[in-house]
Amino acid sequence: MKYLFKSHNAHLVSHLFQNLLIVYLILLLLEQVVSGFVSQYLNLNYLLIIVIVVGVLDVFSEHPIQVQQKPKTKDYIFIFILGVLGFAIIKFKTSALGWLSWLISIIAGILIILLSILVLEEDENEEKYKNS
Amino acid sequence: MSDKFRYSKYYRKKIAEKEALEKEKQVKELPVLHSDKEILDKIKKEIKEDYTNTIDFLAIPTHIKILKILFTIAIFLIVLFILYKNFISAEQFNYFYDIGSKGESYLSPSYRVSEAANFEEITYRNLTSGLVYFNVPIPRGAEKINVSVRFKDNFSESLLILGAKDQEDWHYQWHTFFSKVLENISSEIKPNSESNIQIYKIDSELKNENLIEIENSSGLIIASSIPINNTSNKINFSKEETQINNAIRGGHTFYVYTSGELELNVEKQDLNWYNGSDELTISLYDANGVKITNTTISDDGIKTVKQDKKIIDTQAGELFAENLSEGVYKLVFSDFDGIIRKVDINTNRIVVAGQVYLANSNIFFEDLGSPTALYTAFGRNASISFKTWHNQGFQTIAVNNQKVKISERINESVFNALPGNYSIKAEKNDVIVSTPGYFAFSRENYFEPFANRIIPFKNNYDWLNSDVDYIIVEYNPPVSENNSWITGEVSLNLNQLYIKDNKLSMVFNTPHLAKEQYKNYTIPLDWINITVYKPGLYLKK
Numbered sequence: 001m002k003y004l005f006k007s008h009n010a011h012l013v014s015h016l017f018q019n020l021l022i023v024y025l026i027l028l029l030l031e032q033v034v035s036g037f038v039s040q041y042l043n044l045n046y047l048l049i050i051v052i053v054v055g056v057l058d059v060f061s062e063h064p065i066q067v068q069q070k071p072k073t074k075d076y077i078f079i080f081i082l083g084v085l086g087f088a089i090i091k092f093k094t095s096a097l098g099w100l101s102w103l104i105s106i107i108a109g110i111l112i113i114l115l116s117i118l119v120l121e122e123d124e125n126e127e128k129y130k131n132s
Numbered sequence: 133m134s135d136k137f138r139y140s141k142y143y144r145k146k147i148a149e150k151e152a153l154e155k156e157k158q159v160k161e162l163p164v165l166h167s168d169k170e171i172l173d174k175i176k177k178e179i180k181e182d183y184t185n186t187i188d189f190l191a192i193p194t195h196i197k198i199l200k201i202l203f204t205i206a207i208f209l210i211v212l213f214i215l216y217k218n219f220i221s222a223e224q225f226n227y228f229y230d231i232g233s234k235g236e237s238y239l240s241p242s243y244r245v246s247e248a249a250n251f252e253e254i255t256y257r258n259l260t261s262g263l264v265y266f267n268v269p270i271p272r273g274a275e276k277i278n279v280s281v282r283f284k285d286n287f288s289e290s291l292l293i294l295g296a297k298d299q300e301d302w303h304y305q306w307h308t309f310f311s312k313v314l315e316n317i318s319s320e321i322k323p324n325s326e327s328n329i330q331i332y333k334i335d336s337e338l339k340n341e342n343l344i345e346i347e348n349s350s351g352l353i354i355a356s357s358i359p360i361n362n363t364s365n366k367i368n369f370s371k372e373e374t375q376i377n378n379a380i381r382g383g384h385t386f387y388v389y390t391s392g393e394l395e396l397n398v399e400k401q402d403l404n405w406y407n408g409s410d411e412l413t414i415s416l417y418d419a420n421g422v423k424i425t426n427t428t429i430s431d432d433g434i435k436t437v438k439q440d441k442k443i444i445d446t447q448a449g450e451l452f453a454e455n456l457s458e459g460v461y462k463l464v465f466s467d468f469d470g471i472i473r474k475v476d477i478n479t480n481r482i483v484v485a486g487q488v489y490l491a492n493s494n495i496f497f498e499d500l501g502s503p504t505a506l507y508t509a510f511g512r513n514a515s516i517s518f519k520t521w522h523n524q525g526f527q528t529i530a531v532n533n534q535k536v537k538i539s540e541r542i543n544e545s546v547f548n549a550l551p552g553n554y555s556i557k558a559e560k561n562d563v564i565v566s567t568p569g570y571f572a573f574s575r576e577n578y579f580e581p582f583a584n585r586i587i588p589f590k591n592n593y594d595w596l597n598s599d600v601d602y603i604i605v606e607y608n609p610p611v612s613e614n615n616s617w618i619t620g621e622v623s624l625n626l627n628q629l630y631i632k633d634n635k636l637s638m639v640f641n642t643p644h645l646a647k648e649q650y651k652n653y654t655i656p657l658d659w660i661n662i663t664v665y666k667p668g669l670y671l672k673k
Binding site for chain 2: 012023042047
């Protein structure tokens with residue numbers, strides 16, 4: 001396969017894509033939580049177009065070989081934080097539903113944690129299976 | 133012997149060969165020795181690669197490093213920009229609704245506006261019904277909104293009012309864009325403008341010009357659309373029980389003069405002419421409009437339409453307040469589908485403000501029907517108007533020694549009063565009596581609560597000219613263009629309005645379009661220009 005970008009240029013595109021994606025997701029989350037927080041001043045769709053374009057360039061660029069690593073405690077802590085964050089956002093957005101809001105957000109939080117652990121450990125198991 | 137076969141030598145040789153073979157085999161089979169080399173090679177190779185990578189990494193060209201830093205800063209600036217816009221900077225947002233332009237659908241419901249029209253390259257729609265709504269996006273932290281509208285007027289009594297939603301229920305704060313009546317008065321009397329408040333002195337002999345002077349004077353009748361300070365009068369009163377046994381219908385505003393304890397007992401009866409619950413809420417306010425207490429008398433249990441004149445069930449309630457300093461208090465009876473049959477209060481001074489719906493008529497209940505007497509007084513010329521909704525309300529009303537005939541539904545019969553005291557007698561009742569003043573059900577109960585009579589502004593040219601000394605309204609005189617288009621502007625404070633999902637609901641109210649006979653006098657609307665102001669962090673109040 002012929003890459004669009006190689007070496008340092010590929011690294012630069014990857015760096016840009018990752019940063020843009022994270023910022024886009026953070027702004028999108030803020031917009032969801034506080035309606036109008038971002039959209040009053042910046043059309044997120046324009047940012048999305050930039051993210052997609054840079055993402056496509058990144059896909060067709062050279063990537064360093066990824067080394068699989070064993071999950072560490074900090075990965076589990078990160079997953080737990082994401083679960084709690086997911087719970088808080090869903091609770092905030094569904095607060096009008098009363099007690100149902102608690103139920104939905106707790107289930108959603110648990111699902112986020114369990115699915116993330118499943119994905120994390122599946123990678124590890126896959127690695128073990130390959131080695132065996 | 134030397135050629136002689138020697139087993140021992142043969143076997144030793146064989147054993148040695150075997151051992152050597154086995155040793156060789158063992159050496160061959162020993163993976164450790166084989167993989168060690170490989171591992172070593174591999175490690176060497178990896179170290180070399182890592183080293184190369186590290187060298188490569190360390191040798192990132194300067195322009196790549198600079199670009200990486202620039203990208204990071206740019207992305208960081210996006211986040212800073214959003215935070216700055218939200219929390220620090222003062223902002224002004226402009227929304228231009230070009231009514232009638234291709235594909236627009238700003239106004240709703242669509243059946244209350246005409247199809248898009250085009251005249252001399254100006255696109256517009258006509259407002260064809262009383263209430264037409266539109267929404268305005270309101271950014272977080274915004275405090276003020278300016279709404280400009282370009283429209284045409286083609287009706288002598290037309291009024292274009294803008295409503296801004298100020299409660300969760302259907303409740304709007306009203307602001308006049310255009311009043312033909314005020315425009316006509318303006319052509320005769322130059323108003324005194326204090327910011328966006330216009331003061332029209334109808335009686336040219338009066339001296340006071342500005343708002344403070346007017347507020348500090350007495351004996352005036354002021355038609356106003358804004359709250360105005362009014363000094364309460366000090367009068368003689370006694371804390372004796374007063375009973376009002378004359379039935380009145382729906383909401384009313386009473387003023388009472390009392391001190392210490394206030395005891396109010398009310399008996400009401402639901403008409404059930406309309407669906408829904410018919411609670412009556414009575415609220416007590418002081419002279420400055422501060423709520424003291426309230427009580428609610430419950431529904432009769434019938435929530436559907438059930439017109440039964442024989443029902444004699446009434447519901448009673450009481451309101452009690454104590455430690456009241458001597459003075460004027462306001463009692464507001466909320467509007468409801470029913471009759472207030474009895475009011476019992478422990479003061480001899482009680483009057484109804486502005487309007488009273490006499491309901492002592494058997495059109496409501498069989499046991500009602502006795503005549504009612506009212507008392508009122510004027511210090512200047514004023515009108516007393518009578519209106520009935522039903523044929524049963526046709527009658528001749530006695531006002532002192534004169535007669536007023538009511539022979540039409542809805543249209544008012546007017547009695548022009550000179551300064552003096554008046555007693556009004558209605559034989560059949562079912563009539564709404566209105567005046568720019570107060571009514572009492574007996575002369576002993578009558579009192580003048582305030583230094584000035586402040587009454588709600590009505591868009592009626594004749595009434596304003598005959599009954600009112602001053603008109604004080606919040607009104608930005610609209611600007612007329614040569615081509616008969618008019619531009620009106622209204623400013624609103626967003627802190628007093630109800631904003632949901634960052635949107636403010638607004639409504640155009642054209643009262644004349646709600647009347648069948650004026651349906652054809654539609655109002656063309658060219659555009660709506662909305663500016664929303666958000667103060668900066670340091671300008672926030």
